[in-house]
Amino acid sequence: MRQIYRYIPVLVLALTIGITSCDETSGPAGILEERPSITDFQVTPSSVRFSEEDGFKDTLVTFRANAVSNIPEDFQLVAELADIRDRQILTSSTMTADPEGSGEYTASLNLTMSTSRFDNLVMYVYPRAPDGTVFDRVESxxxxxxIDTGRPEVLEIIHPDSVFIxxxxxxxxxxxxSARVAHTFALENINRVQLDLFDSANTRIFTSNMSRSDPDGNGDPEYLLYGQDFSINSGNSPDSYRIEVHATDIAGTVSDTLSSTLIITR
Structure with a gap:
């Protein structure tokens, strides 16, 4: 349960030694070898936009990656598709080299997406050596x-008017x-409900995503119920607290903020 509480420059001398004769020797092997790199990279399509004509469903989208690289023949070029929020890899593929040896590589990556998705993606491409060593990657x-998913609405905040210490x-x-939360399109579009608590000095002392629970005895509810538990002990002091609640849906649309007042008293 939660409780409510208020550079030194350095001179380097170079010593020049005159050499009258020497044997012709070679330097360390590979010292002049070029580091594997990607000189060009493109993704098609570079954006995805769904419309109401697509309907609310899961659909397969194919992304094509094109890259130019100087990697050795025994290296691979890898393409990965990830969620931009947490960078979790969703799908990956080893790119195919142009048989003409032009240095061009291509790959097709398929991803099943919801037509109501609003989270951006990121494509990575990087060289990988036979021993598994990964070199600098590029991304797009x-x-x-x-599809527009409507907007969330906080209907009501439910709490005792006062709590005794x-x-x-x-x-x-x-x-x-607790908070009753609805959505103008569908309840499943509600992503999170946030509660903020401010003391009488207008200082935010607590913030949390509220936990969800369905209303009892309603198989097809017009709202969802979210709650946050608290505890008050003898160490608390009397005060007046402002409660603020707002909701965000899967498209990132934020509801109006609903507020209420809670009194802590002896």
């Missing part, structure tokens, strides 16, 4: 815009702040 962001030695006083 793919913008994704799904228990005497020393007495058990904590437990209570819950």
């Amino acid at each position: 962001t793919i913008k994704v815009r799904g 228990p005497p020393p030695g007495e058990p904590d006083n437990l209570f819950t702040i």
